[in-house]
Amino acid sequence: MHVISCLDYAEMSRKTARIIAALVQLKPHCVLGLATGSTPVGTYKELIRYHLEEDLDFSNVTTVNLDEYYGLGPEHEQSYRCFMQRNLFDHINIPPENTHVPDGLTRDVARTCAEYDNLVASLGGTDIQLVGIGDNGHIAFNEPNTVFVANTHLVDLDEDTIKANARFFASEGDVPRQAITMGMRSIFSAKLILLLSSGPNKASAIARMIKGPIDPQLPASILQLHPNVVVIAVKEALALV
Ligand code: GLP
Numbered sequence: 001m002h003v004i005s006c007l008d009y010a011e012m013s014r015k016t017a018r019i020i021a022a023l024v025q026l027k028p029h030c031v032l033g034l035a036t037g038s039t040p041v042g043t044y045k046e047l048i049r050y051h052l053e054e055d056l057d058f059s060n061v062t063t064v065n066l067d068e069y070y071g072l073g074p075e076h077e078q079s080y081r082c083f084m085q086r087n088l089f090d091h092i093n094i095p096p097e098n099t100h101v102p103d104g105l106t107r108d109v110a111r112t113c114a115e116y117d118n119l120v121a122s123l124g125g126t127d128i129q130l131v132g133i134g135d136n137g138h139i140a141f142n143e144p145n146t147v148f149v150a151n152t153h154l155v156d157l158d159e160d161t162i163k164a165n166a167r168f169f170a171s172e173g174d175v176p177r178q179a180i181t182m183g184m185r186s187i188f189s190a191k192l193i194l195l196l197s198s199g200p201n202k203a204s205a206i207a208r209m210i211k212g213p214i215d216p217q218l219p220a221s222i223l224q225l226h227p228n229v230v231v232i233a234v235k236e237a238l239a240l241v
Pocket of ligand 1: 035036037038039040066067131132133134135139140141161165
């Protein structure tokens with residue numbers, strides 16, 4: 001894993017957006033794997049700036065998002081579809097039909113999950129996959145477990161995750177208890193994985209991801225097996241590395 005240490009959140013966001021913008025310029029039909037959470041918001045702001053001020057063209061880009069809360073539809077302001085519209089898609093020239101987020105309202109979970117993996121495979125995998133990391137070491141919504149799960153699947157969220165994400169909802173009781181998440185196969189289809197992290201609360205998970213054993217109790221540790229991972233992190237998040 002290659003590690004880029006940044007002084008602050010703004011530098012992390014600029015450096016990440018620069019890599020993505022370069023890809024979009026070099027390969028207009030690229031496939032971007034996108035993530036939610038507070039960490040990539042600054043990167044999305046920079047990409048919007050590239051579009052508005054430097055004519056970066058997203059008209060041929062396709063995106064696939066990592067995950068979605070189960071039970072939340074696109075109109076729910078805390079759904080990840082709504083997050084992506086608000087923080088990126090509504091501000092760039094990407095055709096709506098080119099953007100993909102798992103359907104949180106599906107009545108046929110098995111089919112939705114299988115179709116999502118088929119979609120990623122049919123696109124030839126992602127060119128760049130952005131990922132954040134949970135305090136507990138999760139990537140997307142792959143929670144600590146006894147095994148790494150390969151396929152897109154429905155997952156019960158950890159108590160830690162529900163608590164961490166409660167800040168976005170009126171109360172902890174409003175946080176969905178389940179989510180649909182990409183599994184490791186689709187995440188690993190990426191030619192390049194950019195893992196972003198900021199904040200001292202991530203330091204332990206980042207250190208275990210980089211230096212620790214590959215262990216499904218720390219799901220991000222499986223990234224040690226991917227040939228092309230770049231960690232772009234604010235120095236506080238690298239404090240234990
Ligand atoms: C959620 C998302 C993850 C994200 C994590 C960290 O649980 N499913 O993809 O990495 O939050 O969020 P934040 O960036 O806000 O710390």
